[in-house]
Amino acid sequence: MTSNQDKKGKLVIISGPSGVGKSTVCSRIVETLDAFLSVSATTRPQAASEVDGVNYCFLTRDDFEKRIRQDDFLEYAKVFGNYYGTPRQPVEAALNEGRIVILEIDVQGALQVKKQRPDATMIFLLPPRTDILQKRMDTRGRGEDQESKKDRLQTAGSEIAAAWQHYDHMVVNDDLEQAVQEVVAIIEGKIEEPL
Numbered sequence: 699m700t701s702n703q704d705k706k707g708k709l710v711i712i713s714g715p716s717g718v719g720k721s722t723v724c725s726r727i728v729e730t731l732d733a734f735l736s737v738s739a740t741t742r743p744q745a746a747s748e749v750d751g752v753n754y755c756f757l758t759r760d761d762f763e764k765r766i767r768q769d770d771f772l773e774y775a776k777v778f779g780n781y782y783g784t785p786r787q788p789v790e791a792a793l794n795e796g797r798i799v800i801l802e803i804d805v806q807g808a809l810q811v812k813k814q815r816p817d818a819t820m821i822f823l824l825p826p827r828t829d830i831l832q833k834r835m836d837t838r839g840r841g842e843d844q845e846s847k848k849d850r851l852q853t854a855g856s857e858i859a860a861a862w863q864h865y866d867h868m869v870v871n872d873d874l875e876q877a878v879q880e881v882v883a884i885i886e887g888k889i890e891e892p893l
């Protein structure tokens with residue numbers, strides 16, 4: 699007999715510096731594998747191009763802190779001065795249904811998840827060159843100010859260094875199709891974890 703508990707989904711963490719193209723890669727993975735993409739909560743301001751409940755659930759700081767106290771998050775972290783967190787319940791429900799679950803989160807959050815769920819697959823997206831990050835941030839139309847972009851570029855270096863140490867797979871996002879194919883192959887178990 700198959701109960702919900704017998705079904706076991708697959709938890710996949712995708713991280714990478716700002717401007718590397720995480721959201722594009724993640725939405726392609728969702729289409730290709732019919733995966734469940736977790737919608738994070740955040741206290742950062744909503745950009746004009748973003749939809750509440752789709753890109754993020756935008757919360758006030760008070761609401762976010764209340765949800766921390768209620769233990770509503772699988773993980774949360776302060777990133778660039780704002781809170782970001784993964785709501786626990788939808789992730790657990792999707793895993794219990796046997797689905798592939800994608801978390802698009804930063805390195806701090808990824809390490810918290812890995813502690814709780816050592817079977818999670820950790821994938822880090824790298825830019826082909828670092829100057830591309832600045833260019834992609836300039837053209838993505840989020841309306842970020844120069845200070846925020848500078849902060850994000852500075853953080854990119856330390857995130858990449860930490861990722862080499864902790865992540866199972868590093869994938870270069872130069873050609874989008876190739877990067878998507880590589881991530882799909884990793885999730886499907888066709889690419890082994892490097893030693």
Ligand code: 5GP
Nearest residue numbers: 738739774775777782783784802803804807
């Ligand atoms: P952005 O403001 O560019 O959308 O996201 C900033 C950073 O926060 C990115 O590295 C993104 O992956 C990360 N992030 C988004 N959602 C979450 C989350 O739920 N938890 C954590 N720890 N990081 C997140």
